[in-house]
Amino acid sequence: MSEKKIREPLLIELSIPGRRGVRFPEPDVPQAQLPEHLLREDLPLPEVSEVDVIRHFTRLSQYNHAVDTGFYPLGSCTMKYNPKINEDMARLPGFAYIHPLQPEETVQGALALMYHLQKYLAEIVGMPGVSLQPAAGAHGEFTGILIMRAYHRDQGEHQRNKVLVPDSAHGTNPASSAMSGMRVVEIPSDERGNIDLVALKKECDETLAGLMITNPNTLGLFEEHIEEVVNAVHEAGGLVYGDGANLNAFLGIARFGDMGFDIVHLNLHKTFSTPHGGGGPGSGPVAVAEHLKDFLPGPIVDIVEEGDPPTYGFVWPKKSIGRVKAFYGHFGVMVRALTYILMMGQEGLRKVAEMAVLNANYLRVMLQDTYHIPYNRLCKHEFVAEGRWPDAPDIKALDISKRLMDFGFHPPTNYFPLIVKEALMIEPTETESKATLDAFIAAMKQIAREARENPEVLKTAPHNTPFGRVDEVKAARELILTWHDWSTVDSRRSIVDSR
Amino acid sequence: MFVPHTPEEIQEMLRAIGVEKIEDLFADIPEKFRHPKQIDLPPPMTEMEVAEELQHLAEANDNVRDHLLCFLGAGAYYHYIPSVIDHILRRGEFYTAYTPYQPEISQGTLHAIFEFQSMVAALTGMEVANASLYDGATAVAEAVNMAYHVFRGKRPKSVLSPFIHPQYLATVRTYYEHSDREVVVPDLPVEASPEALIEFIDDRTSLVMVAYPDFFGRLYDLQAVADAAHEKGALFGVVANPLALALFKAPGEYGADMVVAEGQPLGIPLSFGGPYLGIFTTRKKLVHKMAGRLIGESVDSRGQRVYVMTLSAREQHIRRARATSNICTNNALMALAATVYMALLGKEGLREVALLNYHKAHYAAQRLSQIQGFELAFPDVPFFNEFVLKTPSSVKDINDFLLDHDILGGYDLSQDFPQLDRHMLLAVTEMISRDDIEFLAEVLEEWVA
Numbered sequence: 013m014s015e016k017k018i019r020e021p022l023l024i025e026l027s028i029p030g031r032r033g034v035r036f037p038e039p040d041v042p043q044a045q046l047p048e049h050l051l052r053e054d055l056p057l058p059e060v061s062e063v064d065v066i067r068h069f070t071r072l073s074q075y076n077h078a079v080d081t082g083f084y085p086l087g088s089c090t091m092k093y094n095p096k097i098n099e100d101m102a103r104l105p106g107f108a109y110i111h112p113l114q115p116e117e118t119v120q121g122a123l124a125l126m127y128h129l130q131k132y133l134a135e136i137v138g139m140p141g142v143s144l145q146p147a148a149g150a151h152g153e154f155t156g157i158l159i160m161r162a163y164h165r166d167q168g169e170h171q172r173n174k175v176l177v178p179d180s181a182h183g184t185n186p187a188s189s190a191m192s193g194m195r196v197v198e199i200p201s202d203e204r205g206n207i208d209l210v211a212l213k214k215e216c217d218e219t220l221a222g223l224m225i226t227n228p229n230t231l232g233l234f235e236e237h238i239e240e241v242v243n244a245v246h247e248a249g250g251l252v253y254g255d256g257a258n259l260n261a262f263l264g265i266a267r268f269g270d271m272g273f274d275i276v277h278l279n280l281h282k283t284f285s286t287p288h289g290g291g292g293p294g295s296g297p298v299a300v301a302e303h304l305k306d307f308l309p310g311p312i313v314d315i316v317e318e319g320d321p322p323t324y325g326f327v328w329p330k331k332s333i334g335r336v337k338a339f340y341g342h343f344g345v346m347v348r349a350l351t352y353i354l355m356m357g358q359e360g361l362r363k364v365a366e367m368a369v370l371n372a373n374y375l376r377v378m379l380q381d382t383y384h385i386p387y388n389r390l391c392k393h394e395f396v397a398e399g400r401w402p403d404a405p406d407i408k409a410l411d412i413s414k415r416l417m418d419f420g421f422h423p424p425t426n427y428f429p430l431i432v433k434e435a436l437m438i439e440p441t442e443t444e445s446k447a448t449l450d451a452f453i454a455a456m457k458q459i460a461r462e463a464r465e466n467p468e469v470l471k472t473a474p475h476n477t478p479f480g481r482v483d484e485v486k487a488a489r490e491l492i493l494t495w496h497d498w499s500t501v502d503s504r505r506s507i508v509d510s511r
Numbered sequence: 512m513f514v515p516h517t518p519e520e521i522q523e524m525l526r527a528i529g530v531e532k533i534e535d536l537f538a539d540i541p542e543k544f545r546h547p548k549q550i551d552l553p554p555p556m557t558e559m560e561v562a563e564e565l566q567h568l569a570e571a572n573d574n575v576r577d578h579l580l581c582f583l584g585a586g587a588y589y590h591y592i593p594s595v596i597d598h599i600l601r602r603g604e605f606y607t608a609y610t611p612y613q614p615e616i617s618q619g620t621l622h623a624i625f626e627f628q629s630m631v632a633a634l635t636g637m638e639v640a641n642a643s644l645y646d647g648a649t650a651v652a653e654a655v656n657m658a659y660h661v662f663r664g665k666r667p668k669s670v671l672s673p674f675i676h677p678q679y680l681a682t683v684r685t686y687y688e689h690s691d692r693e694v695v696v697p698d699l700p701v702e703a704s705p706e707a708l709i710e711f712i713d714d715r716t717s718l719v720m721v722a723y724p725d726f727f728g729r730l731y732d733l734q735a736v737a738d739a740a741h742e743k744g745a746l747f748g749v750v751a752n753p754l755a756l757a758l759f760k761a762p763g764e765y766g767a768d769m770v771v772a773e774g775q776p777l778g779i780p781l782s783f784g785g786p787y788l789g790i791f792t793t794r795k796k797l798v799h800k801m802a803g804r805l806i807g808e809s810v811d812s813r814g815q816r817v818y819v820m821t822l823s824a825r826e827q828h829i830r831r832a833r834a835t836s837n838i839c840t841n842n843a844l845m846a847l848a849a850t851v852y853m854a855l856l857g858k859e860g861l862r863e864v865a866l867l868n869y870h871k872a873h874y875a876a877q878r879l880s881q882i883q884g885f886e887l888a889f890p891d892v893p894f895f896n897e898f899v900l901k902t903p904s905s906v907k908d909i910n911d912f913l914l915d916h917d918i919l920g921g922y923d924l925s926q927d928f929p930q931l932d933r934h935m936l937l938a939v940t941e942m943i944s945r946d947d948i949e950f951l952a953e954v955l956e957e958w959v960a
Contacts (some may be wrong), residue, residue: 016816020618023626023854033855034593036863040945044873047893050730052760056633057858065595065855069623073604076619080603086612093513094607097558102782103597106569109576111583112784113922115914118579121571122783135550147645147785148840150827154686161689187827187837191656193690196832234539265537266544281840285513289844290620291610291642291804293786309685334685338586338648338678338773339784351565355512357555367514369536374524390539417616425612428828445515446524472812474615480812482614487809487821493639493798494629497808 019478020071024495027058033065075478076290077422083448085375087394087425087437088182088230090260090282092368095355098286098348107347112339116325122343123324127313129350133297136353136361137256137276138269141305141329143312144297145341149257152277152296153188153224156253158333159275159300159307160222161192163251166307166331172221172249178207180231180429185224185255194221201431205233205387207241216248222274226255230429230437231387232372232394234261242272251275251304259283260441261369261392264362274301280342284349295345306330311340367442368393371449375440378453382460386432394439396432397424404463407470409434412459414481415473419455512555575781578917580947582875584897584938585726585922586647586676587784588776590754590864591941596778596851606844610804614819615811620843621818624806627850634756634853635770636763637792641803643846644789644838647750647773648682651675651720653791653802653836654748654769655683658718659692660835661746661800666717668693670708674701674725675750676773677927701931702889705731709739716740718769720748723762724755727924727936728872728897729889737766746797753777753790753849755895757865769793778852779845788845799825802836864941868896872939875948876900879937882952883959888934897938899924899931906935909958916954 018025060068077084084091102108110119130142146152157175164172175189178199186196197215202208207225223245228234235241245252254268254276260283268276280286281294288294300308311326326340356364369392376395380388383397399409413423413436425437440449462469474480492498516524521533530536537545556564575581581589600606604619611617611624624642631640644650655669671680673696680696687694693715699707705721712719719740724730733749740747748769749762754776756762762770774788775781793801799822807821827834856864876898880887884903900921902909910920921937928934939948 016810017814018816020622022622022629024629027857031857032859033857034595034860036591036860036867036941039867039870041870041874041948044870044877046758046869047730050732050759050893052636052756052758052764055757055858055862057630057853057856057861059857059859060854062595062855065851066598068854069599069851070602072619072622073599073602074619075617075622076604076608077613077616078604079607084609086609089609091609095513095558097562099601099606101562101565101569104566104569105574105576106566106572108780108782109574109589110572110783111575111581111589111781111919112587113583113585114573114579114919115910118573118914118919119783121568124571125565125568132552135552138547138550147649147842148838150837150839151645151649154837158685165689182839183827183829183831183834184837184839186832187830187834190832190834191686191837236539238544239541262537262540264550265546266540267547270544270547287606287844288609288840289606289842290608290617290623290847291843292840293645293842293845294840295786334688335678335681336649336685337682337785338646338676338787341784342786343783344780344786347565351561354553354556354561354564355558358550358552360512360555361552363514366533366536367516370516370521370524370528370533373528373536377528390536392539413613414615417613422609422616423613443513443515446520477615479615479618479815479817482811482817482819483809484614484819484821487807487819490807490809491795491798491821492808493795493805493821494625494632496629496632496638 022495023058026060026064031059031061033062082420084422085424085438085440087439092441093443094285094287098351101351102344102347123313127324129346132353137299138267139299139301141300141308142297143308145309145336146296147337147342148294149279149296150184152298153184155298155309155336156275157189157192160251162307162333171219174219175221176215176223180229180431205231206236213244216244220248220250222251222253224253228258228261228392231396232391234392238271263365264358265365280345280349285352286345286348293342295342307333309333309336364442371440379456382457397436398434399436400434406467407463409436411470415459415470417474418476579919581919582921582937583919585936587781588940589942590776592778593855595855596848599851621806623847623850625818627846630853631790635792636761637770638795639798640792641805643841644791644803646787646789648679650771650789650791651679651750652683652686654771657800658746662717666715667691668715669718670695670711670716672721673699675722676726705736712743716745718746718748722750724895727899728894729892734765754865757861774849777849779848786842786845788842803838867941871943872896875939878948878952882955900935902933902935912958
């Protein structure tokens, strides 16, 4: 195997036997006897200094594109600016240093915070019951499906085991349904990008548990027949689940509850400005209509004694599905989201949606002559373009994405939703300026020209980034998943084994 | 507040779009659903005001750094977090990035996760670790699911030790109640050792799972139960405290097929229960059935070593309803915290902290069991940094008294184990000094008197 050029070593390569990072105090108690038969012999971890650690991770950080370094129009991910004050608030000692099992009387501030966040989220979506426990969007979906099942069983309708999912849905929707043991049936989209009503109604029978629907859908389009869709499902005895991943589109303007939804999950890490952390942690609270409140996962926070201030405590909904994780959810993320909601208020939240939709439509219109937009109508917070042209047959959406990096932009989401060929899913969010959007438009137009005039520059992109195009096939073939795996694929085993 | 447009720019953009006003952009939402009436949110605050408001809420809590002496563990532990860790986590390049879908501009995250996978594999003695799950509870739930799929549903049964964290067991029950996964948690006497699980293992069993240390802090040699599971063709899983693994035999050494853990002890703040870190590891031959993201090494077009998400065909964004799990967003930033923590402490430091925990907990156990009416519940079983103390009256009464002295007492086990009325689970970490232990002992003595 050929040697690879190393830009930044791994910790194991920086390691020198005997080198130390942080030290801890000497024990101030007598040494107890250790159970020899249970001890491990060796702990093969790296040995590096504090300076090594700081420089290593600082250099690594500089290889990342992030919201703080530039435009990040990754569709369906709502990469808006993450206010810095959120970070400070989550680290207040009164939040960061409280134990989840402390007596409730010692954590009234934390409980009040959760209570108010539950209440505000309930107001925002127009549904009375909220549990903050789910850890992320997909976890919220799974929770929602469990609520759906518990409700039907409670009604004596054990046969309801079918969940309908539009073909434009996020992959987590069918995966979450399947994980709970439900049967998933995919519903096609019509030519305007709406759910196909005829196909939907055909599946509305006595085995229907419910429909999972993203609105606006992953094309960024508001479901034009939402009322009919909801009614069809309800008439068949099913429940309507809303994937709130795209709530940025009508925050403060419309509410799931008013549209008749029974269950929704929210992504605090999308809509409510908490950071994505390079893949998480998120937070996926679930909100439900009145008839489902008793089924929410517990515990949730309520006022247990009126007063000024009232006393807050954890309570269990009467027919709760149980808990879906340890403790109460991602509290640190809740602190950030509440900070954001308090700063925005209703008007601020509405402005978020207005500007997110303005930005998306501006990009759509400015790019529609250059890129084919298969469902080209008024969009909400995002839209989907095709990354291909008949007169540039070799160019794929991926090439456009890689070339965009040369202009300092993160690419849009690629190859999703599946119903658009060579999809480029673009979500600018409300926090981007017109100047940024104009620069992005100019880059997209230049790339479209290059696709015809100099396709090679796209095929070999990116050029201006610290790393070139990555061989993903090799990664899957060799499966080097830890530095211990080196010994099986090349001679560098000595690096590891000498430790 | 975080919207940059001037009114002129908005007008210009509306003109470009071809509409007159902002409201026109929402014409596709049926009018009856548009513009809800005034909703019940407080009026917007400035940063200055919100900082004051949140400070006020934070101060309404008694925290374990400034107010309370913490002997409470039970799945969340107060450990020292070196300054370096938060300095790295607060780099916007890390915390404001998304999942590293585009490897050319995400090498920071990808490289760090590869290091996380490598160090977690070393710590657990396993071959592969994923890029994280939500927490210890959901990691156990994913282990049950994975074992079910390894045997393609033909072995529907999982046998879980009743001494796994009660909230983890509760989570597993929520996940799989009414599904075809059969979760068996035998009702064993609390003195039972893990071998008591053996009689529940049969050829319908896909997974046998044990906690190490268990919920009562106890450490057992798990070789016999591991062998028994394998004899019946089942997988053997361990849910571990990762800090304990710095000192005690890695489950990989005694044949574990999956090791999962709550990663919170590795540099993650208590933060009222989350976000924490789900650690999930397995053997390489089972990697195709594993949930979650996985980072592999490769090369770029310039011959440079790079890292990239791999085996994505297991995941929901490719396989949809047939994915190994629905997980998408995970707890990557917490995995970064654990990575920096393990790097900074390293081989010696991690062992040093584990030893501090061990010695202090043992000193405390010895000191407290000398008090009239108090004794160790399991005096002959080794433990790490947590142990069960029998108390002369209800734990709640004792804890109320301790709280009056600004001591956060141990976990009241009667909440989950009715037979353990008057039993307290105490955790002693490196944050507790000998004087603190003496103080606790004196207050308990005062209470006895």
